[in-house]
Amino acid sequence: MSSANVLFDAPGPRARRIHLISSVVGGLVIAAVLAWFLWTLWGLEQITPRRWAPIFGSEAWIYYLLPGIRATILAAIFSITIAFAIALVAAMCRMSDNRVLRWASTLFIEFFRAVPVLIMMIFALAFVTAYTPVPVQQRPLVAVVIGLVLYNGAVMAEVIRNGVASLPAGQREAGLSIGLNPTQVRRMILVPQALTAMLPALVSQMVVVLKDSALGYFILYPELLISARQMGSRFGNTTVAFLIAAVLFILINYAVTVLAERLEKRLRRSGRSIRAKDTGYGPSMDVTAMEADLEGPQGRAQDLRPGGRGSTRGIGTGEGGL
Amino acid sequence: MQDIPELIERFDFIQGFGLVLWLTLWSAFWALLLGTILVIMRLVPIRTLNVVGSFLVAALRNTPLTLIILTSNIILYVQLGLELGPDSVTNNIRLAILSLSVYHAAFVCEALRSGVNTIPLGQAEAARSIGLTFSQSLRHVILPQAFRGAITPLGNVLIALTKNTTVAAVIGVGVVSLSMRRAIEFRPDVLFLIFLIVAVGFVLITLPMGMLTSWASQKYAVRR
DSSP: OOOOSSOOOSOHHHHHHHHHHHHHHHHHHHHHHHHHHHHHHHHHTSSHHHHGGGSSHHHIIIIHHHHHHHHHHHHHHHHHHHHHHHHHHHHHTTOOOOOHHHHHHHHHHHHHSSOOOHHHHHHHHHHHHHHEEEOOHHHHHHHHHHHHHHHHHHHHHHHHHHHHHHHHHHHHHHHHHHOOOOHHHHIIHHHHHHHHHHHHHHHHHHHHHHHHGGGGGTTTTOOOHHHHHHHHHHHHHHHHHHHHHHHHHHHHHHHHHHHHHHHHHHHHTTTOOOOOOOOOOOSTTTOOOTHHHHHHSOOSSSSOOTTSSSTTTSSOOTTTOO | OOOOHHHHHHTTTTHHHHHHHHHHHHHHHHHHHHHHHHHHHHSOHHHHHHHHHHHHHHHHSSSHHHHHHHHIIIIIIIITTTOOSSSSHHHHHHHHHHHHHHHHHHHHHHHHHHTTTTTTTTHHHHHHTTOOOHHHHIIIIIIHHHHHHHHHHHHHHHHHHHGGGGGGGGGEEEEHHHHHHHHHHHHHGGGGHHHHHHHHHHHHHHHHHHHHHHHHHHHHSSOO
C-alpha cells in the first residue's frame, strides 16, 4: 500500500484535467521562482560563463576539488572503520550479563549520542594538541576522526543492538538448547546475523559520516568544503564553487545510498534481512534514529514511497524514518 | 572544580546556551512549518509538486549542514546582499535560523510521512466516503493523525536540531562552540572541565526533550 494513493480516489476525467492544470501551473510557478533566482545571480555576475570557466580547467580539480574529495573520503573511511569496531564492542558490552560492562557501555553510548559532534571535534583537537605526539599537520584529521568515531560508534552500537533485538526468539533458544552459554549465543549466533541484516543500515550510516566530515571546516581540516571555498577565492567564483561542492557531496552520498539499497535488495532476496527496523540516517548528528521504531507507533508501513510517483531514491534505505 | 563558575562567567557559557535554545526554538517552529508544506507537496495528487518535493528532500538530506549555513552567509548575505536584520550579528543569527529550518524541514517531512504511514487505509477511504474533498480529509483526518503518529521521530529531529545549532559557529554566531574554543585557548589547563561543562549542558537540554517525547508519544498515540 502506498501512502499517496490512499489519500484520493482514482481520478475521473474532470479530476484528471484539474490535476494536469494544477501540475502545469505549479510547475510554472516553481520554474518562475527558480528562473528569478538564477536571473538575479546572473545579473550580479555570479554564474556567468567567466565564473564557470575555471571548473573546466585542470587547476581547479588538481589543486582544490580532488584533494578536498580525497580528504573527505579519507576521514570518512577511517571513521567508519574504527567506529564499527567500537560499536561492535559497545553493543556486546551493552547486552552483556556483566552489570559493570553493561552500565559502562550504556553510559558511553548515551553520553556520546547527546554531545554534538562539532563539540567533540573541538575538544579532540585541543586534546590531541596538548597530550599526544601527533604531528601538527595530522592533528585536524585525527580530531575529525575522533569526533566522528565517538558519535557514530555510539549510534552504530544501537543499530547492532536493535538488529539483535529484532531476531526471532527461536535463534537464541536454539543456541541455548545446544548447550551454548548466553555470551556464546550472542557472539556466535545473534550478532553475526544482526550484522548481516543491519548491513544496509550500517552502510547508510556512512552518509552521516560523510556529511559530518564537513564539520572539519570549523577546525580547519582541509576537506571538500574548505577546498571549495579556497577555490572560490582563488578564481573569484565563490557561488559556483559552493554549487560544485554541494553537487559533489550529493553525488557521493547518493552513491553510498544506492549501494545501501542494493545491499538491502540482495539481502531481502536471499531472505536474510530482518524486516528492516528502520535506522535510516538523520540530520547530521542525529540522535536516536532507531528509537523512532523501537517506541514508534505500531507497524511501520512497508512501502513509504508514494506508489511510484516521483522519485524517492537517494533518501536513504531506511526510508520514511529519520 | 572551583573553576567552574569562573569559566562559565568568563566565557559566556550561559549566553551561549541561551542562544542554542533561541536558535532551536525558532528553527523548530519554521522547520515544522516548512516540513508540513513539503509533506503536503509530496502527498497531493499533483505530479510536479510531488517531484519537486521529493527532489528537495533528497537534496537537503544529502547536503552537509555546514555547507548550507556557509552558503546562507557567503552567498545570500555577502554576494547577494540579503539583509535579514539591522546589524551583522542579528543578520547572521537569522541566517542561521533560516538554514537550520530549511535543513531540518526535510527531516520533519520524512517524520511526518512516517506518521502518515501509520494511518490505516480505511481512514482515508472513510473520509472520502463521507464526502470530504482531498484538502478536507488532509486537514481533518490525515494530518492530525500523522502528527500524533510522528511524535517520536519529530522529537528526534528536535534533539538533532538542538545539537546542530552548534554548527552556526561557522558563521560567527556566538553559540557554545565559540565559547568553548575561546575557553580552550585561554585556559588550556582545564581542558577536560571545559568539555564537561559543554557536554553536561547538552545532556541537560536534550535529556528532557527525549523524556518529553516518549511521554507525549505514549499519551497522544492513536490507539489502534
